[in-house]
Amino acid sequence: MTQNRVIVIGAGNAALCAAISAHEQGADVTVIEKASYEERGGNTFFTGGGFRYPYDDLSDIQQLIPDLSAEEIKKIDVGTYPRKSMSDDLLRVSEGLADEQMVVTLVDNAFDTVKWMRNYASVRWVLMYGRQAYEVNGILKFWGGMITEAVGGGEGLSDSLFRATERLGINVEYGSKMTKLLTHSTGAISGIEIKNQDGFKVMDCESVVLAAGGFQANVEMRTRYLGAGWEFAKVRGSRHNTGEVIRSALDIGAQPHGHWSSAHAVAWDLNAPPTGNRRIGDLYQKHSYPLGVIVNTNGERFVDEGADMRNYTYAKYGREILKQPYGTAFQLFDQQTVHRLRDEYRIKEVSKAEANSIEELATDLGINPYQLKLTIDEFNAACQGGDYDPAVRDNVATQGISPPKSNWALPLNEPPYVGFAVTCGITFTFGGLRSIANTGQVLDTEDIPIPGLYAAGELLGGLFYHNYAGGTGLMAGSVFGRIAGASAAKLSAA
Numbered sequence: 001m002t003q004n005r006v007i008v009i010g011a012g013n014a015a016l017c018a019a020i021s022a023h024e025q026g027a028d029v030t031v032i033e034k035a036s037y038e039e040r041g042g043n044t045f046f047t048g049g050g051f052r053y054p055y056d057d058l059s060d061i062q063q064l065i066p067d068l069s070a071e072e073i074k075k076i077d078v079g080t081y082p083r084k085s086m087s088d089d090l091l092r093v094s095e096g097l098a099d100e101q102m103v104v105t106l107v108d109n110a111f112d113t114v115k116w117m118r119n120y121a122s123v124r125w126v127l128m129y130g131r132q133a134y135e136v137n138g139i140l141k142f143w144g145g146m147i148t149e150a151v152g153g154g155e156g157l158s159d160s161l162f163r164a165t166e167r168l169g170i171n172v173e174y175g176s177k178m179t180k181l182l183t184h185s186t187g188a189i190s191g192i193e194i195k196n197q198d199g200f201k202v203m204d205c206e207s208v209v210l211a212a213g214g215f216q217a218n219v220e221m222r223t224r225y226l227g228a229g230w231e232f233a234k235v236r237g238s239r240h241n242t243g244e245v246i247r248s249a250l251d252i253g254a255q256p257h258g259h260w261s262s263a264h265a266v267a268w269d270l271n272a273p274p275t276g277n278r279r280i281g282d283l284y285q286k287h288s289y290p291l292g293v294i295v296n297t298n299g300e301r302f303v304d305e306g307a308d309m310r311n312y313t314y315a316k317y318g319r320e321i322l323k324q325p326y327g328t329a330f331q332l333f334d335q336q337t338v339h340r341l342r343d344e345y346r347i348k349e350v351s352k353a354e355a356n357s358i359e360e361l362a363t364d365l366g367i368n369p370y371q372l373k374l375t376i377d378e379f380n381a382a383c384q385g386g387d388y389d390p391a392v393r394d395n396v397a398t399q400g401i402s403p404p405k406s407n408w409a410l411p412l413n414e415p416p417y418v419g420f421a422v423t424c425g426i427t428f429t430f431g432g433l434r435s436i437a438n439t440g441q442v443l444d445t446e447d448i449p450i451p452g453l454y455a456a457g458e459l460l461g462g463l464f465y466h467n468y469a470g471g472t473g474l475m476a477g478s479v480f481g482r483i484a485g486a487s488a489a490k491l492s493a494a
């Protein structure tokens with residue numbers, strides 16, 4: 001057996017952070033990736049590259065982006081995002097269920113980890129001007145606890161991490177699928193079985209970091225765990241996250257953890273392909289609904305579009321869309337807000353209609369025109385007015401309708417009206433394995449660590465229940481990947 005060898009399964013953000021971290025601790029690291037070189041990067045490649053971490057003020061952001069000019073600084077307000085706010089957000093959106101140790105470890109390590117990614121893996125950061133800031137009185141006000149992204153988004157993040165692995169001499173074996181975890185008679189990890197173009201092969205090692213994503217791209221598992229109807233969801237990202245690595249771990253006694261019947265799912269273009277398109281990336285998403293109203297084909301509203309800042313509602317509204325007739329919904333805007341729509345509304349590949357009346361818009365989109373007119377008239381009459389500010393929860397709300405619109409409730413009365421057809425796009429699943437938060441060791445069903453087995457990223461359960469706070473997936477992948485990689489290296493060296 002190679003001395004001090006760590007095998008990392010997957011080559012997304014969590015896996016590459018684990019690989020880089022294990023290398024930093026002196027391990028000989030091999031990465032096993034199911035996809036080909038051309039399809040590398042996992043879900044991470046498809047992301048917007050947005051990270052959530054706590055920060056005190058602009059000086060923290062300047063540690064990540066030292067080249068902000070004086071001119072830029074004058075025009076921005078990044079606010080503050082204290083540790084307590086991040087913990088509170090993670091607990092609030094999970095209805096108090098998020099694993100406390102995971103939350104503490106994540107919040108404590110997040111800022112240090114984004115700095116480590118900058119310094120050790122050359123990931124560069126930039127403020128999310130287009131997506132997480134609104135101009136209010138001439139100042140760009142950032143909001144939502146996620147204000148920076150990796151330069152180049154998910155593709156840029158993935159490229160930077162791969163460049164770092166190449167620079168460090170970490171070997172990545174593409175086209176290699178992990179099929180089994182192998183153990184000694186003691187129960188400790190002895191290696192893995194993989195399948196590549198030459199067939200099955202056994203690789204020996206003392207420690208393995210599993211970071212192979214969730215099971216959202218496996219229609220059978222999706223339907224088994226999430227329920228009937230989930231066959232029809234579109235997969236936003238990689239087609240390779242099919243859950244066999246989670247299953248292999250369960251097969252050797254690993255403990256399941258988290259919300260197995262739930263997933264992160266968003267509004268996604270109705271005509272998007274069944275799995276992610278690498279050229280379009282995340283642009284099939286349609287995240288500006290707090291600026292308008294959402295209806296189904298019957299012309300009825302079914303969610304509170306203004307329940308909270310977008311980052312805290314988008315991941316649960318895909319599920320609500322899937323429940324509607326034909327799993328379809330429509331986001332409607334008028335000229336008061338259309339200029340504020342995010343970049344993804346302006347791509348060529350968009351299912352859109354524009355019309356001078358509500359009935360005409362309904363007919364063009366395939367919505368019941370009679371009911372839609374009633375719904376919009378009722379909605380407009382319920383708008384109470386007030387001090388509209390899209391960068392904060394402004395309490396500009398409706399009264400007397402159900403569901404309400406609790407913030408940003410402007411009447412839809414300035415034609416031309418614009419509508420976008422969406423369906424449910426699943427991002428990743430919430431059920432996964434249980435690990436010790438500050439070591440990354442996977443626990444068995446009796447709460448005993450399985451010697452040599454570590455995990456990180458989307459295949460860990462426990463952090464997300466019911467809902468999700470934007471930018472947490474990548475941040476958690478980096479924090480827990482870095483921890484798992486370091487622990488695995490120390491075990492191998494022992």
Ligand SMILES: Cc1cc2nc3c(=O)[nH]c(=O)nc-3n(C[C@H](O)[C@H](O)[C@H](O)COP(=O)(O)OP(=O)(O)OC[C@H]3O[C@@H](n4cnc5c(N)ncnc54)[C@H](O)[C@@H]3O)c2cc1C
Pocket residue numbers: 009010011012013014015032033034035040041042043044045046047048049050051052176177178179211212213214236237238240241242243244245281282427428456457458459470471472473474475477
């Ligand atoms: C469109 C989109 C936009 C998103 N935007 C954001 C965002 O801005 N911010 C954020 O925090 N999160 C975002 N997310 C969520 C984000 O994808 C995840 O949080 C993060 O990328 C997951 O990283 P990961 O390393 O766990 O998994 P992945 O990046 O998916 O990596 C898993 C890897 O494992 C490989 N693999 C699977 N099975 C095997 C096997 N049997 N053997 C070997 N390899 C295997 C896969 O091919 C893949 O490369 C977004 C997701 C999508 C789809």
